[in-house]
């Protein structure tokens with residue numbers, strides 16, 4: 001979904017979003033080279049190449065729908081086709097149909113990346129697989145299957161997503177309040193006209209309009225983004241303990257799953273000697289010395305690798321695992337990830 005690293009994640013954002021959330025352009029966000037959509041490492045296994053990670057129906061704020069419509073390209077055709085179904089067509093924007101949302105919440109743990117019938121209505125063939133790539137929403141911009149910085153990177157994108165989503169939502173509500181939504185049964189052309197007007201309204205916003213829109217939630221999310229970004233390249237804490245979610249066999253040793261089933265770390269089997277010493281009591285440097293003494297094949301760099309992949313964490317670290325932070329930003333997941341250090 002992300003496509004193309006940092007520039008891809010923020011490129012073509014409407015200017016008012018970056019005025020309300022300047023961190024999106026001021027901070028150096030990770031490029032996420034491992035999430036290389038043009039040569040998707042997940043296509044084939046574990047994801048179906050016919051859908052990859054786009055087993056998803058994004059909620060598009062009205063002004064993004066309008067921006068996609070006025071491009072007069074494949075994306076606008078896809079959006080117009082989506083507008084034919086009134087389910088999910090609202091003054092806020094275009095959300096997933098209710099039946100789709102119910103099925104997604106029920107089956108996403110097993111069907112994400114696999115169920116072809118869930119393919120996004122805006123999907124097209126090609127490297128980025130997205131007909132509305134320039135106008136995609138916060139989730140599609142910030143979702144990465146792998147994170148070059150591991151768990152700290154995942155945490156950063158979750159808070160960036162929260163900030164971007166809050167701003168998107170604020171602008172979508174402003175458009176609805178100023179323009180008034182069409183009648184639910186109005187023809188598609190009327191809805192398309194409404195969304196085009198939303199896009200124009202956002203284009204015309206001035207700095208004074210935006211100052212009035214700054215609210216405590218956005219300010220607090222901006223501060224949180226700066227804080228989590230500052231911790232991106234932090235050192236391994238002195239004392240860590242294993243939090244292994246899954247162990248899989250691998251030709252080169254073992255594959256250990258920490259924070260995400262899709263970003264495991266592969267290490268020789270002697271990693272278990274090290275994990276046994278990382279007991280959450282003694283400092284990791286001492287644990288490493290003991291492990292190397294017991295098995296000289298243990299490497300010093302493994303501690304950092306294990307830390308970045310969430311295979312070892314502070315004992316007090318809550319269960320910050322990969323989650324389905326979708327359009328509605330599941331509050332439980334968000335709180336859990338935001339509160340983890």
Ligand code: SF4
Nearest residue numbers: 001035037040053145
């Ligand atoms: S799974 Fe999605 S985000 Fe990851 S590389 Fe493939 S297309 Fe990109």
Ligand code: SF4
Nearest residue numbers: 001054120123130140
């Ligand atoms: S909008 Fe684009 S990136 Fe997002 S799910 Fe659809 S096809 Fe994928």
